[in-house]
Amino acid sequence: MPRTYNTDAIVLGSHKLGEADRVVSLLTAERGKVPTVVKGVRKIKSRFGGRLEPFSRIQAQLYEGRNLHTLTGADTIETNAVIRDRPAALKAGLAVIDMFSRAIPELEHRPRTYNLLANYLRETAAAAAGDDHSFKTPALGAQLKLLLLAGYLPHLASCAVCGRDEDLRRFSAATGGVLCPGCPGEAFSVTPETVSLMRVLLEQPLSQATQMEAGEKAVHETWLCIRELCRFYLGCELRLEP
Numbered sequence: 001m002p003r004t005y006n007t008d009a010i011v012l013g014s015h016k017l018g019e020a021d022r023v024v025s026l027l028t029a030e031r032g033k034v035p036t037v038v039k040g041v042r043k044i045k046s047r048f049g050g051r052l053e054p055f056s057r058i059q060a061q062l063y064e065g066r067n068l069h070t071l072t073g074a075d076t077i078e079t080n081a082v083i084r085d086r087p088a089a090l091k092a093g094l095a096v097i098d099m100f101s102r103a104i105p106e107l108e109h110r111p112r113t114y115n116l117l118a119n120y121l122r123e124t125a126a127a128a129a130g131d132d133h134s135f136k137t138p139a140l141g142a143q144l145k146l147l148l149l150a151g152y153l154p155h156l157a158s159c160a161v162c163g164r165d166e167d168l169r170r171f172s173a174a175t176g177g178v179l180c181p182g183c184p185g186e187a188f189s190v191t192p193e194t195v196s197l198m199r200v201l202l203e204q205p206l207s208q209a210t211q212m213e214a215g216e217k218a219v220h221e222t223w224l225c226i227r228e229l230c231r232f233y234l235g236c237e238l239r240l241e242p
Protein backbone atom coordinates (compact mmCIF):
# COMPACT_ATOMS: atom_id res chain seq x y z
CA MET A 1 0.00 0.00 0.00
CA PRO A 2 1.46 3.36 -0.97
CA ARG A 3 1.51 5.60 2.05
CA THR A 4 1.74 8.84 0.09
CA TYR A 5 -1.43 10.20 -1.45
CA ASN A 6 -2.74 13.33 -3.18
CA THR A 7 -6.04 14.97 -2.35
CA ASP A 8 -7.89 18.25 -2.59
CA ALA A 9 -8.06 19.79 0.88
CA ILE A 10 -9.40 22.83 2.72
CA VAL A 11 -7.45 24.30 5.61
CA LEU A 12 -9.66 24.46 8.72
CA GLY A 13 -7.03 25.85 11.10
CA SER A 14 -3.66 25.16 12.68
CA HIS A 15 -1.70 25.33 15.90
CA LYS A 16 1.93 25.04 16.94
CA LEU A 17 3.43 21.67 17.78
CA GLY A 18 6.53 22.04 19.94
CA GLU A 19 9.10 24.62 18.87
CA ALA A 20 9.43 23.91 15.20
CA ASP A 21 6.36 22.15 13.80
CA ARG A 22 2.68 22.92 13.18
CA VAL A 23 -0.43 20.78 13.19
CA VAL A 24 -2.80 21.77 10.40
CA SER A 25 -6.36 20.52 10.36
CA LEU A 26 -7.35 19.67 6.78
CA LEU A 27 -10.73 18.66 5.44
CA THR A 28 -9.81 16.46 2.49
CA ALA A 29 -11.90 15.14 -0.36
CA GLU A 30 -10.44 11.64 0.04
CA ARG A 31 -10.15 10.97 3.77
CA GLY A 32 -12.40 13.51 5.49
CA LYS A 33 -10.77 15.46 8.28
CA VAL A 34 -7.07 14.69 8.52
CA PRO A 35 -4.81 15.83 11.35
CA THR A 36 -1.63 16.82 9.56
CA VAL A 37 1.79 17.75 10.78
CA VAL A 38 3.92 20.26 8.91
CA LYS A 39 7.53 19.91 9.90
CA GLY A 40 9.95 22.78 10.33
CA VAL A 41 8.89 26.41 10.81
CA ARG A 42 11.36 27.69 8.22
CA LYS A 43 10.20 25.16 5.72
CA ILE A 44 6.56 26.08 6.42
CA LYS A 45 7.25 29.73 5.59
CA SER A 46 9.41 29.10 2.57
CA ARG A 47 7.61 26.14 1.04
CA PHE A 48 3.99 26.69 1.93
CA GLY A 49 3.72 30.49 2.38
CA GLY A 50 0.08 31.55 2.76
CA ARG A 51 -1.25 28.24 1.50
CA LEU A 52 -1.93 27.00 5.02
CA GLU A 53 -4.19 29.91 6.08
CA PRO A 54 -7.78 29.02 7.04
CA PHE A 55 -10.16 28.80 4.01
CA SER A 56 -7.32 28.02 1.57
CA ARG A 57 -8.12 25.23 -0.84
CA ILE A 58 -5.07 23.24 -1.86
CA GLN A 59 -3.96 20.17 -3.73
CA ALA A 60 -2.13 18.42 -0.91
CA GLN A 61 0.42 15.66 -0.98
CA LEU A 62 0.33 13.73 2.27
CA TYR A 63 2.28 10.92 3.84
CA GLU A 64 0.19 8.64 6.00
CA GLY A 65 1.64 8.20 9.47
CA ARG A 66 0.29 6.24 12.42
CA ASN A 67 -1.34 9.18 14.20
CA LEU A 68 -0.66 12.27 12.14
CA HIS A 69 -0.28 12.53 8.41
CA THR A 70 2.62 14.65 7.13
CA LEU A 71 2.18 17.36 4.53
CA THR A 72 4.92 16.97 1.94
CA GLY A 73 3.56 19.25 -0.79
CA ALA A 74 0.82 21.82 -1.40
CA ASP A 75 -0.39 23.67 -4.50
CA THR A 76 -2.98 26.41 -4.26
CA ILE A 77 -6.37 25.82 -5.87
CA GLU A 78 -8.11 28.87 -4.32
CA THR A 79 -6.62 31.09 -1.63
CA ASN A 80 -10.02 32.55 -0.66
CA ALA A 81 -7.97 35.43 0.80
CA VAL A 82 -10.83 37.85 0.15
CA ILE A 83 -12.78 36.14 2.96
CA ARG A 84 -9.99 36.93 5.42
CA ASP A 85 -9.94 40.57 4.27
CA ARG A 86 -13.57 41.44 5.09
CA PRO A 87 -14.43 41.32 8.81
CA ALA A 88 -18.06 40.21 8.35
CA ALA A 89 -17.05 37.46 5.90
CA LEU A 90 -14.20 36.37 8.18
CA LYS A 91 -16.50 36.15 11.23
CA ALA A 92 -19.09 34.09 9.34
CA GLY A 93 -16.43 31.89 7.72
CA LEU A 94 -14.69 31.13 11.00
CA ALA A 95 -18.02 30.10 12.53
CA VAL A 96 -18.59 27.69 9.64
CA ILE A 97 -15.16 26.07 9.75
CA ASP A 98 -15.44 25.85 13.54
CA MET A 99 -18.59 23.76 13.12
CA PHE A 100 -17.01 21.58 10.42
CA SER A 101 -13.96 21.08 12.69
CA ARG A 102 -16.08 19.99 15.63
CA ALA A 103 -18.80 18.02 13.88
CA ILE A 104 -16.78 15.85 11.48
CA PRO A 105 -14.95 12.78 12.74
CA GLU A 106 -11.37 12.20 11.61
CA LEU A 107 -10.44 10.00 8.65
CA GLU A 108 -13.88 9.21 7.30
CA HIS A 109 -14.59 9.50 3.58
CA ARG A 110 -17.14 12.34 3.29
CA PRO A 111 -17.04 13.74 -0.25
CA ARG A 112 -20.40 15.54 0.06
CA THR A 113 -19.25 17.31 3.21
CA TYR A 114 -16.09 18.40 1.43
CA ASN A 115 -18.10 19.66 -1.55
CA LEU A 116 -20.46 21.56 0.75
CA LEU A 117 -17.61 23.45 2.40
CA ALA A 118 -15.86 24.09 -0.94
CA ASN A 119 -19.10 25.47 -2.35
CA TYR A 120 -19.74 27.63 0.73
CA LEU A 121 -16.23 29.12 0.46
CA ARG A 122 -16.63 29.77 -3.26
CA GLU A 123 -19.94 31.60 -2.75
CA THR A 124 -18.66 33.58 0.22
CA ALA A 125 -15.47 34.58 -1.60
CA ALA A 126 -17.56 35.76 -4.56
CA ALA A 127 -19.84 37.74 -2.23
CA ALA A 128 -16.87 39.22 -0.36
CA ALA A 129 -15.43 40.45 -3.65
CA GLY A 130 -18.65 42.45 -4.31
CA ASP A 131 -20.84 44.84 -2.32
CA ASP A 132 -23.94 44.60 -0.14
CA HIS A 133 -24.02 40.90 0.44
CA SER A 134 -25.13 38.98 3.46
CA PHE A 135 -22.52 36.71 5.01
CA LYS A 136 -24.61 35.42 7.89
CA THR A 137 -27.35 33.71 5.86
CA PRO A 138 -25.00 31.59 3.68
CA ALA A 139 -23.05 30.61 6.81
CA LEU A 140 -26.25 29.46 8.52
CA GLY A 141 -27.28 27.73 5.29
CA ALA A 142 -23.99 25.80 5.19
CA GLN A 143 -24.38 24.83 8.84
CA LEU A 144 -27.94 23.59 8.32
CA LYS A 145 -26.88 21.64 5.23
CA LEU A 146 -24.07 20.04 7.24
CA LEU A 147 -26.67 18.89 9.80
CA LEU A 148 -28.71 17.51 6.91
CA LEU A 149 -25.68 15.54 5.61
CA ALA A 150 -25.05 14.24 9.13
CA GLY A 151 -28.62 12.93 9.19
CA TYR A 152 -30.17 15.50 11.52
CA LEU A 153 -32.61 17.40 9.37
CA PRO A 154 -34.87 19.32 11.76
CA HIS A 155 -38.61 18.84 11.33
CA LEU A 156 -39.88 22.29 10.34
CA ALA A 157 -43.09 21.97 8.30
CA SER A 158 -45.34 20.77 11.12
CA CYS A 159 -45.21 19.98 14.82
CA ALA A 160 -42.58 17.27 15.33
CA VAL A 161 -44.90 15.46 17.76
CA CYS A 162 -48.49 15.77 16.52
CA GLY A 163 -48.13 17.03 12.94
CA ARG A 164 -50.19 20.19 13.39
CA ASP A 165 -49.06 22.83 10.88
CA GLU A 166 -49.86 26.11 12.61
CA ASP A 167 -48.67 28.00 15.69
CA LEU A 168 -45.19 26.55 15.41
CA ARG A 169 -43.42 28.88 17.82
CA ARG A 170 -41.24 26.54 19.85
CA PHE A 171 -38.10 24.62 18.89
CA SER A 172 -36.90 21.44 20.55
CA ALA A 173 -33.70 19.71 19.41
CA ALA A 174 -34.56 16.66 21.54
CA THR A 175 -37.91 16.24 19.78
CA GLY A 176 -36.31 16.93 16.40
CA GLY A 177 -37.86 20.24 15.36
CA VAL A 178 -40.68 22.70 15.94
CA LEU A 179 -43.57 22.14 18.35
CA CYS A 180 -47.12 23.42 18.60
CA PRO A 181 -48.28 24.96 21.92
CA GLY A 182 -50.05 21.78 23.02
CA CYS A 183 -47.24 19.21 22.71
CA PRO A 184 -44.80 18.40 25.49
CA GLY A 185 -41.05 18.83 25.13
CA GLU A 186 -38.29 21.03 26.46
CA ALA A 187 -38.22 23.89 23.97
CA PHE A 188 -37.43 27.56 23.47
CA SER A 189 -39.44 30.19 21.60
CA VAL A 190 -38.84 30.94 17.94
CA THR A 191 -40.68 33.33 15.64
CA PRO A 192 -42.45 32.12 12.47
CA GLU A 193 -39.82 34.11 10.49
CA THR A 194 -37.10 31.93 12.00
CA VAL A 195 -38.89 28.72 11.04
CA SER A 196 -39.39 29.91 7.47
CA LEU A 197 -35.79 31.16 7.22
CA MET A 198 -34.51 27.72 8.20
CA ARG A 199 -36.80 26.04 5.66
CA VAL A 200 -35.64 28.37 2.88
CA LEU A 201 -31.96 27.94 3.77
CA LEU A 202 -32.31 24.16 3.68
CA GLU A 203 -34.19 24.15 0.39
CA GLN A 204 -32.27 26.73 -1.61
CA PRO A 205 -28.73 26.61 -2.97
CA LEU A 206 -26.10 28.57 -1.07
CA SER A 207 -25.71 30.91 -4.04
CA GLN A 208 -29.20 32.26 -3.22
CA ALA A 209 -28.40 32.73 0.46
CA THR A 210 -25.86 35.50 -0.21
CA GLN A 211 -28.70 37.61 -1.64
CA MET A 212 -31.22 36.84 1.07
CA GLU A 213 -32.80 39.49 3.31
CA ALA A 214 -33.41 38.19 6.82
CA GLY A 215 -34.18 39.97 10.09
CA GLU A 216 -31.63 39.99 12.90
CA LYS A 217 -33.90 38.10 15.26
CA ALA A 218 -34.57 35.30 12.77
CA VAL A 219 -30.84 35.06 12.02
CA HIS A 220 -29.94 34.86 15.71
CA GLU A 221 -32.67 32.34 16.52
CA THR A 222 -31.60 30.16 13.58
CA TRP A 223 -28.12 30.07 15.06
CA LEU A 224 -29.58 29.08 18.48
CA CYS A 225 -31.44 26.18 16.82
CA ILE A 226 -28.27 25.03 15.03
CA ARG A 227 -26.26 25.23 18.25
CA GLU A 228 -28.90 23.20 20.08
CA LEU A 229 -29.03 20.53 17.34
CA CYS A 230 -25.21 20.21 17.43
CA ARG A 231 -25.22 19.96 21.20
CA PHE A 232 -27.94 17.32 21.24
CA TYR A 233 -27.06 15.13 18.24
CA LEU A 234 -23.36 15.65 17.58
CA GLY A 235 -22.23 16.21 21.16
CA CYS A 236 -20.30 19.33 20.24
CA GLU A 237 -20.55 22.84 21.60
CA LEU A 238 -20.44 25.61 18.99
CA ARG A 239 -18.98 28.85 20.30
CA LEU A 240 -18.86 31.14 17.27
CA GLU A 241 -22.00 32.79 15.93
CA PRO A 242 -21.82 33.83 12.27
Ligand SMILES: [Zn+2]
Nearest residue numbers: 159162180183
Ligand atom coordinates in the same frame (compact mmCIF):
# COMPACT_ATOMS: atom_id res chain seq x y z
ZN1 LIG B 1 -48.04 19.32 18.46
